[in-house]
Amino acid sequence: MMLHSLAVVVGFALVAGGPARVADPAPASIDSIFARYDHTNTPGCALGVFRDDRIVYARGYGMADLNQRVPIGPQTVFYIASTSKQFTAMSVALLAEDGTISLDDHIRKWIPELPAYTDGIAIRHLLHHTSGIRDYLGLWQLSGRSIADEVPQEMALDLIIRQRALDFEPGNQYSYSNSGYLLLAELVKRASGQSLRDFAAARIFTPLGMTSTQFHDNNARIVERRAEGYQPTGAGAFEIVRTSFALVGDGGLLTTVEDLLKWDQNFYDNHLGRGGAPLIRQVTTPSSEPLADGRPQRYAFGLMPGTYRGLDIVEHGGAFIGFRAQLLRVPAAHLSVAVLCNDYTAQPEQMARQVVDRYLADRLAPVVAAGTGAATGGRSSVSVSSGAVDRWIGRYEVLPGCCSRWLAPATRWSRGSRDRRFR
Known part of the structure; x- marks a missing residue:
């Protein structure tokens, strides 16, 4: 099988009238990053490289379904785990822009069954992982259950509600907690009257034309072109890993690299909500309130601003049973890279950076020893x-x-x- 037929390449010429830059790297240079997956007997990854509002390179490496011999392509649907958080956060931001909620609302205003010790937790604390609420995934395991089992929304919420204290006072520390984004999904449901699946479809995915993207809150629902998740068993063999897990908010999004281009474009020319730049500035900016030890906050709305080799970036990764993902944006270069994988041992963060290295070789600071x-x-x-x-x-x-x-x-x-x- 010739997997190279899955590639989509959009020219190497410079954009007419645009600033001069080094030509895009040869496809073989990019493909070498994913060489371990460029086979018909392994799972693999889908790659999307977005530059100047278009896909400049998209390819699949490896197989979406080893049993059925289905190759990965740019339209393969992947579970993207915590990379989903930015879509949950955007849903919350849209509700705030509508005036339906305030980010300073205490979460108990919307979920009153939470215990009294959560009185000091505002919605913004959940967004920035500074709430002090313990992670429900760890609580689930401590209750003697496997994360591969079905976890009903009500049971996950009950685990959070039955905790007797926070890990720290809200706003004092940063501690990544999936519980916060699970509660944000519940907030969207109660404030809007729609499930997160339906709200995001109406307010984000449909307006942006993301026709292959959904919050997957029902495991019985059939999804076309969906990849299976795998993990290695040794000697080059793999096994399918599945879960009945169907919670959304902290994860749960299914999407493709082609749809992620449409999402990425919106960060440069916003068409959501009222439109314009203010909403984008809000969701890409960490809280201005320092932590108790004086350190600045670094987590925005499901996004992690940072730097890479001298350039500002915005990114988020995800990892969950059988799947790994990374979406990395370099705003100043108008370049983004999406790497979605169905091998749990894949390294999408590293691979995305290697792609950036090749496309922005003329702009990146030297690698230091x-x-x-x-x-x-x-x-x-x-x-x-x-x-x-x-x-x-x-x-x-x-x-x-x-x-x-x-x-x-x-x-x-x-x-x-x-x-x-x-x-």
Whole structure:
């Protein structure tokens, strides 16, 4: 099977009348990043590269369904896990723009059955992960259940409600919590009278023409062109991993790289809500309130602003049973990269950055040697011996079947929601 037939390439000429820039990289240069998946016997990834309001390169690598021999393409539908959060947050922002809610409303105004200790939690605390509410995924596992089982919305909410305290006072600390975005989905439902699925369809996906995108809140619903999720079993073999999980808000979005272009375009020319730039500025800006220790907040509305090799970026990743995703935007270059994968050990964050390296080679700051903390936007590196790392080779699970971290013997990759390489 010739998987190269799945590629969509839109010229290498410079945009007429636009600023001069280095020509787009050759397809082979981009394909080399995904070489491990360019086969008919592995799961893989879909890639979309968006530049100047158009797809300049889109390809599938590997198979969406190994049983049925269905290849991945730009129209393959993937579960994108926590990359979904930006769509939940946009739904909340639209309700605030409508005047239906205020971001300073206490969440108990809308979900009064929450315990009294949540009185100080405003909607904005949930958006920025500063609420102090414990993550329901960990609570679910502590209750003796598997995350691969069906988790009804009511039961997940009950787990949150039955907690006796917060981890910290709202606004004092940052702690990534899926519970906050689960509560935001419930907020959308109660404030709008529509499920998050229906609200997002009416206010986001339909206006933007995202015809293959949905919050998937019913596992019985058939979705065309949907990829299966996989994890390796050793010796080059893979097994299907599935879940009855159908909660939305913190995750739950199904989409394609082609639809993500339409979403990406809206950040430059907003057509949602009242239209215009104010809504986009709001959702891409972290809270101006510092944390208790004086550090600035860095998490916006389901988006993580940062820097990469000297350029400002906005991104978010996702990882959940059988799937991993990364959507990375470089606003100053009008370039975005979407990498959606159905191999749970894939490294979409790293691959997206490698794509950026090739497209923006003329604009990126030089890579600095390990140990300086400058090569990856301020992350620090620590040198360790091979023997020290080899002691810990293996797989670790935060929850059964979920949130794994891998330390592989050959490559020494720690694979999780934020990949790290041990040198």
